[in-house]
Amino acid sequence: MAATIKDIAQKTGLGLATISSYLNGGSVREKNRLKIEAAIAELDFAVNEMARGLKTNRSKNIGVIIPELDNTFCARIISEVTDNLRTHGYATMICDCRTDEKREADVIEFLLQRRVDGIIIMPTEKTGKLLKQVLAAGKPVVVIDRRLEHIPCAQVLVDNQGAAYDAVLRFIQSGHKNIGMIGGPTDIYTAQERYKGYQKALAKYKYSFDKKYFACGDYTITGGARAMKELLQNNADLDAVFVANYEMTVGAMIELNEQEIKIPEQLSLIGFDNLEFAKASNPSLSVVIQPLKEIAEEVSRILLSYLEHAGEQTCETVILPTYLKEGRSIRK
Amino acid sequence: MAATIKDIAQKTGLGLATISSYLNGGSVREKNRLKIEAAIAELDFAVNEMARGLKTNRSKNIGVIIPELDNTFCARIISEVTDNLRTHGYATMICDCRTDEKREADVIEFLLQRRVDGIIIMPTEKTGKLLKQVLAAGKPVVVIDRRLEHIPCAQVLVDNQGAAYDAVLRFIQSGHKNIGMIGGPTDIYTAQERYKGYQKALAKYKYSFDKKYFACGDYTITGGARAMKELLQNNADLDAVFVANYEMTVGAMIELNEQEIKIPEQLSLIGFDNLEFAKASNPSLSVVIQPLKEIAEEVSRILLSYLEHAGEQTCETVILPTYLKEGRSIRK
DNA sequence: AGTTGAATCCGAAACGTTTCGGATTTATAA
DNA sequence: TTATAAATCCGAAACGTTTCGGATTCAACT
Numbered sequence: 001m002a003a004t005i006k007d008i009a010q011k012t013g014l015g016l017a018t019i020s021s022y023l024n025g026g027s028v029r030e031k032n033r034l035k036i037e038a039a040i041a042e043l044d045f046a047v048n049e050m051a052r053g054l055k056t057n058r059s060k061n062i063g064v065i066i067p068e069l070d071n072t073f074c075a076r077i078i079s080e081v082t083d084n085l086r087t088h089g090y091a092t093m094i095c096d097c098r099t100d101e102k103r104e105a106d107v108i109e110f111l112l113q114r115r116v117d118g119i120i121i122m123p124t125e126k127t128g129k130l131l132k133q134v135l136a137a138g139k140p141v142v143v144i145d146r147r148l149e150h151i152p153c154a155q156v157l158v159d160n161q162g163a164a165y166d167a168v169l170r171f172i173q174s175g176h177k178n179i180g181m182i183g184g185p186t187d188i189y190t191a192q193e194r195y196k197g198y199q200k201a202l203a204k205y206k207y208s209f210d211k212k213y214f215a216c217g218d219y220t221i222t223g224g225a226r227a228m229k230e231l232l233q234n235n236a237d238l239d240a241v242f243v244a245n246y247e248m249t250v251g252a253m254i255e256l257n258e259q260e261i262k263i264p265e266q267l268s269l270i271g272f273d274n275l276e277f278a279k280a281s282n283p284s285l286s287v288v289i290q291p292l293k294e295i296a297e298e299v300s301r302i303l304l305s306y307l308e309h310a311g312e313q314t315c316e317t318v319i320l321p322t323y324l325k326e327g328r329s330i331r332k
Numbered sequence: 333m334a335a336t337i338k339d340i341a342q343k344t345g346l347g348l349a350t351i352s353s354y355l356n357g358g359s360v361r362e363k364n365r366l367k368i369e370a371a372i373a374e375l376d377f378a379v380n381e382m383a384r385g386l387k388t389n390r391s392k393n394i395g396v397i398i399p400e401l402d403n404t405f406c407a408r409i410i411s412e413v414t415d416n417l418r419t420h421g422y423a424t425m426i427c428d429c430r431t432d433e434k435r436e437a438d439v440i441e442f443l444l445q446r447r448v449d450g451i452i453i454m455p456t457e458k459t460g461k462l463l464k465q466v467l468a469a470g471k472p473v474v475v476i477d478r479r480l481e482h483i484p485c486a487q488v489l490v491d492n493q494g495a496a497y498d499a500v501l502r503f504i505q506s507g508h509k510n511i512g513m514i515g516g517p518t519d520i521y522t523a524q525e526r527y528k529g530y531q532k533a534l535a536k537y538k539y540s541f542d543k544k545y546f547a548c549g550d551y552t553i554t555g556g557a558r559a560m561k562e563l564l565q566n567n568a569d570l571d572a573v574f575v576a577n578y579e580m581t582v583g584a585m586i587e588l589n590e591q592e593i594k595i596p597e598q599l600s601l602i603g604f605d606n607l608e609f610a611k612a613s614n615p616s617l618s619v620v621i622q623p624l625k626e627i628a629e630e631v632s633r634i635l636l637s638y639l640e641h642a643g644e645q646t647c648e649t650v651i652l653p654t655y656l657k658e659g660r661s662i663r664k
Numbered sequence: 665a666g667t668t669g670a671a672t673c674c675g676a677a678a679c680g681t682t683t684c685g686g687a688t689t690t691a692t693a694a
Numbered sequence: 695t696t697a698t699a700a701a702t703c704c705g706a707a708a709c710g711t712t713t714c715g716g717a718t719t720c721a722a723c724t
Contacts, residue, residue, distance in 0.1 A: 004709090004710055004711085005710065005711065005712095006710080006711095014673075014674090015673060015674040015675065016674080016675070016676095016710095016711085016712090017673070017674055017675070017712085017713080017714090018672080018673055018674070020711070020712060020713085021672085021673085021712095023711095023712095024712080026672090027671075027672075028672070028673085029671090029672065029673090029719095029720095032672090032673090046444075046445045047445075047710090047711080048386070048447070048709090048710050048711065049445070049446055049447065049711095050382045050385040050386045050391060050447065050709090050710080050711090051386045051679090051709070051710035051711040051712090052710080052711050052712075053382040053679095053711090054380070054382045054383050054386050054678095054679050054680065054681085054709090054710080054711070054712095055678080055679050055710080055711045055712045055713085056679090056711085056712070057679075059382060061423075069401075069407045069408075069410065069411040070404050070407040070408050070411065071407075072402050075401045075402040075403075075407055076401075076402050078401065079401040079402065079428040079430075082426065082427065082428065083428075086427070086439075086442060091393075091425045091442075091446055092425065092426070093423045093424065093425060094414065094424070094426045095414065095418070096411040096414065096415075098411075107418075110418060110423075112378075113378045113379075113381070114381055114423055115380065115381065115382065220608070221608050221609055221612040222608065222611065222612045224612075225612050225614075250582075250609070250612070251612050253589075254612050254613050254614055255614065257585075257589045257614060258614030258615075260592075276552070276553055276554065277553055277582070279554065280553040280554045280556075280557050280582070280583050280586050281586050282557075282586055282587065282589060282590030283590075336679090336680055336681085337680065337681065337682095338680080338681095346703075346704090347703060347704040347705065348681085348682090348704080348705070348706095349682085349683080349684090349703065349704055349705070350702080350703055350704070352681070352682060352683085353682095353702085353703085355681095355682095356682080358702090359701080359702075360702070360703085361689095361690090361701090361702065361703090364702090364703090379680090379681080380679090380680050380681065381681095382679090382680080382681090383679070383680035383681040383682090383709090384680080384681050384682075385681090385709095386679090386680080386681070386682095386709050386710065386711085387680080387681045387682045387683085387708080387709050388681085388682065388709090389709080
């Protein structure tokens with residue numbers, strides 16, 4: 001059925017090794033190159049990646065593990081990464097582990113058995129112990145979004161502290177007094193960092209920190225709405241709120257809408273992620289934007305370089321800056 | 333490094349064929365089974381899927397092609413499908429083609445070269461011509477969400493007409509007079525069907541259809557907001573609006589919020605998808621819910637059955653019902 | 665033309681499975 | 695105990711590549 005390298009050899013009168021060389025970027029004489037290309041086109045030949053993989057011991061597959069596929073941040077990064085890797089001949093196997101450590105362990109097992117050449121992961125499990133066996137098998141790992149201490153692998157993060165710091169600074173500079181924050185689960189790295197940034201900015205400008213201005217959400221729409229309600233209830237003098245992820249931003253907006261609180265007249269707001277939502281909102285929202293494309297590029301770049309130079313893992317940590325996209329949700 | 337079947341044979345004193353038989357569910361004598369299992373555990377053996385694939389000519393990989401990964405409908409279905417297939421030993425290769433036919437053609441090419449065993453697709457290209465080569469190669473195809481005429485493959489859809497019909501019916505029965513709709517791109521199957529359902533319900537109850545009550549969005553947040561604005565501008569007497577997908581529902585809500593239009597007092601609304609958003613909204617939204625889990629299950633079931641019984645593609649079309657989840661966004 | 669070094673070409677062996685037909689063992693019945 | 699049928703076991707060959715060391719060809723000099 002499908003043509004093989006032998007068919008090409010036969011048709012061109014050349015040897016197996018020559019065809020193989022051609023297929024792998026080796027040099028062949030011009031006239032032979034033409035013959036080979038003609039034969040490939042005619043027989044509709046395509047390399048059998050399984051045979052190649054068997055021989056080279058590389059599957060050209062990359063495992064991708066994320067905590068939630070239905071999440072704009074994850075989805076967009078993954079989409080870009082998949083594209084980047086595909087253009088370099090790698091396929092991705094994406095596994096949504098639903099923020100469940102058991103599932104995460106299962107998919108790592110699965111991917112390892114599938115003999116992926118490397119793994120990209122936004123880890124759910126905090127210590128990174130699951131990744132040890134991957135690294136032990138000599139396969140490169142790139143961690144995104146969440147820091148893993150003590151695990152010797154590359155990590156691509158954003159400056160979460162800086163993101164929150166900038167947002168709060170922006171509030172302070174435009175004269176806000178009582179600045180609240182809706183943060184994420186306290187056990188998640190990004191949530192911790194964003195919280196730190198919030199506190200740091202307040203401290204820097206000699207604002208007293210009062211924990212009644214901080215509400216802890218859970219990175220979901222519902223949680224964001226609940227947190228906003230709590231904040232409003234406890235603080236009649238609330239001036240401004242920084243919301244620390246996209247889903248909670250949606251929830252916060254819904255709650256403000258219900259309570260008929262005007263933005264920015266009664267309350268200034270800075271949200272997170274999803275430029276499209278920020279722009280469509282009314283008034284348009286000021287939001288912290290994470291450089292999704294750059295994250296994806298760094299991840300792909302690092303992984304590909306590890307794959308090409310096996311064994312040379314530099315364990316670099318890349319921290320990318322976020323930026324504040326201005327809308328009209330901040331009072332002058 | 334990694335143990336092979338030969339190592340197991342050696343360690344147990346059995347033959348290659350016996351080990352292979354065991355691995356593939358054949359029967360071996362009890363005492364041998366124990367020996368094999370012990371050896372597998374001790375040597376940490378796992379079948380080399382590439383070698384197996386080379387021999388059996390099946391990759392145990394399924395290609396999944398979607399128009400947009402950052403879309404709650406796609407993401408949730410894909411996540412479920414991936415899970416289902418994984419538990420049956422298949423890995424998925426997900427490709428986001430960004431609603432771009434060129435990209436779609438590219439990824440089909442890529443997946444075919446990767447010798448996937450089958451393809452699941454929410455097609456962007458309307459005629460399905462890209463799938464012909466896949467079917468010609470004898471690989472099963474399952475289409476989701478959008479109907480492809482004249483392409484002999486399985487299709488899993490929801491009753492889009494019925495969904496819209498039910499929504500409008502709900503408005504009519506609670507006494508609404510001027511019922512608007514925000515629909516999707518006219519060239520997309522689901523949008524067409526939902527539009528038909530809207531018209532059908534109006535006709536059935538002798539409501540006159542006036543196209544000024546219909547606004548065409550583009551399935552995005554921004555488009556939904558724009559369409560809602562248009563509807564409000566052109567129809568002072570607007571009573572109720574049915575929005576035909578999730579992203580546009582968000583946009584519509586944002587616009588209503590800006591114009592300070594009260595739901596359901598001034599306007600009744602029925603949205604689409606994403607129960608979490610509907611519940612978090614204030615008032616909670618009534619929405620059309622698509623049975624994501626069932627869709628995923630049907631898709632997996634059909635594909636797996638085709639894979640097991642090669643060549644017996646029944647080209648069944650499954651149409652699943654939607655249901656209306658009641659919130660508080662409809663005036664009594 | 666003859667020499668030489670570089671460029672190109674070549675086929676056999678190997679990667680880790682499955683499968684085939686036949687050989688061996690076990691269980692059953694006479 | 696022996697004959698027979700059924701169950702289990704076996705190794706060689708094959709799947710489609712890459713790779714190795716050596717053979718051949720080519721181009722550029724004497």
